[in-house]
Amino acid sequence: MKRQKRDRLERAHQRGYQAGITGRSKEMCPYQALTQRSHWLGGWRKAMEDRVAIA
Template sequence: MKRQKRDRLERAHQRGYQAGITGHSKEMCPYQTLNQRSHWLGGWRKAMEDKVSFA
């Protein structure tokens, strides 16, 4: 996998995580492509798990 493609997916995951931490719903995902959307949602889910862990 090319670095550029990997960076985009990492960025989607990080943005999903930030959205989850700040309380946005998963319907707010800005990505349309399946691969980027799944990484964003993965980050969002991780944020939800972390919020429950810290609470």
Template sequence: MKRQKRDRLERAYSLGYKTGKSGRSKELCPYQTLDSRSHWLGGWRKAIEERSAFA
């Protein structure tokens, strides 16, 4: 059970990262649950930081 939950959160982070890497808005987050949403936003923020570091 814990592995399934971790995989789901890792997927949310990964999808947020991809969205941020492409420069899209955080308003596009598809998740409603707090855990998934926070992981998605964490990935999005990381990608945005990396983009601005290279700009």
């Protein structure tokens, strides 16, 4: 069960990263659950850092 839960959180992080790389706003987060939302936002923040590093 832990593996399945971790996979969901990893997927939320990856989706947040993809949203950030494409320039979407953090308000576009599709998750309502706190843990998934925080992982999505973590991915989004990482993407923002990477976008600045590339530019």
